Amino acid sequence: MPRVLVSDKLSETAVQIFKDRGVDVDYLPDIGKDKEKLAEIIDRYDGLAIRSATKVTEKLINAASNLKVIGRAGIGVDNVDIPAASRRGIIVMNTPFGNSITTAEHAIALMFALARQIPQANVSTHAGKWEKNRFMGVEITGKTLGVVGCGNIGSIVATRGVGLKMHVIAYDPFLSEDRASELGVEKVELDELFGRSDFITLHTPLTDRTRNLIDATAIAKMKDGVRIINCARGGLIVESDLVAALKSGKVGGAGIDVFEVEPATESPLFGLENVVTTPHLGASTTEAQENVALQIAEQMSDYLVKGAVSNAINMPSITAEEAPRLKPFIKLAEVLGAFVGQVTEDAIKEVEILFDGSTAAMNTRALISAALAGLIRPQVADVNMVSAPIMAKERGIILSEVKRDKSGVFDGYIRLTVKSEKRTRSIAGTCFSDHKPRFIQIKGINLDAEVGQHMLYTTNPDVPGIIGLLGTICGRNNVNIANFQLGRNRPGGDAIALLYLDAPFPPDVLKELRANPKISSAKPLVFDVGAA
Structure with missing residues (x-):
């Protein structure tokens, strides 16, 4: 029975899914925070189910001699050393669809908060002030929403924007014209999106190509007063450049859920009146947390029991x-x-x-x-x-x-x-x-x-006597042939032979065979003929 360790907090229902599907599971939700203890026991498990608290480093992976799959309940796998896992043949899975709606809704919520200055007005009103003239907002209707990255989450944001009667434009190298038409959005290049958008929302993974996507050069191409929302990854924006643009008024506001360094207890964005910040809440709804937990349990169980692979990063x-x-x-x-x-x-x-x-x-x-x-x-x-x-x-x-x-x-x-x-x-x-x-x-x-497990492959000119030669040498040296196949490209041309043997071909017999002038080459072969 395969064995899985759950090292972060997952729902009881997810743990039960493992059990119901024939997987032995240990639920230790706090051990992910103890690197040394986790490293001591990780070699006992075939699977590791995590959220964001467990850091799966190369050191931990090297200690996981039996680990076959790592399952991340959520989209981001920044806490997993994927190259190290791949080198060791460990599949890394995530759940890209479980919190898509939740994250998309959070981006829309930040857009509304920016447009109507809701957080600032809330603080003022709680303080007993009545500053109607101070918090003059803008309408969403009729504005241009630029969506950078139109995958699972970005496409949901795009359709919500269309429903709000916004004009939605999208940049995504993998977005086809047919898909754009289906979503009701206009596909554009990135510089055009920067220049036309009243609101820009980011929904792209953090890669070498997308890191620092929004910097001073990009901001200079944008409309004056543009509002920027980031519920994707902190490294997409150069925070110091965004702060300068917010202070100058070039950027009218920013809704930031993710930061370059997390947890973000300090940031130059904090304290700016035109910035709304949240502590990486994109996936933080009861429904989303339950969904991703159930999905990762199902995916890992299907792989360990049936060999099915879904939502794998490296497979x-x-x-x-x-x-x-x-x-x-x-x-x-x-x-x-x-x-x-x-x-x-x-x-x-x-x-x-x-x-x-x-x-x-x-x-x-x-x-x-x-x-x-x-x-x-x-x-x-x-x-x-x-x-x-x-x-x-x-x-x-x-x-x-x-x-x-x-x-x-x-x-x-x-x-x-x-x-x-x-x-x-x-x-x-x-x-x-x-x-x-x-x-x-x-x-x-x-x-x-x-x-077969043990085989011998030979090449030779198509001349008489090869079958007898191979049979004689094998028989004289007690090498038993289970099956013998021959082939040639034409009479008198090139020929090959494949011998299926009961045991490995002896090195001294191979030397004798190669010394025969009728044999062009001879190579013993070994195949894993067990289950795939």
């Missing part, structure tokens, strides 16, 4: 429905990669993966990750589907994917072509009704070979 998603059908092809992709990885000794430059027929309709991102894991594992033993794409990128491997309709006798197959510094190698395979991977083509030569 392709695999639904619970497709996992059983995809499983044998994940194993196929892995052994195809493992074959080429074991016969290639020079640096790999390019990888092309062809999905033919039924495989083209599958979750090819997962299959690509599996193929890369198999390809790299002969050089890096602890690589897996999570870390393989990162390692391939770090090594400068150029990856391409091709999909096409059924083109041969097989309903579907996968072909892996790898270019190294010295040569190009190609291998194809499929799965039959028994769900076992089979090699169907090597070096353009057709064959049908079952994949």
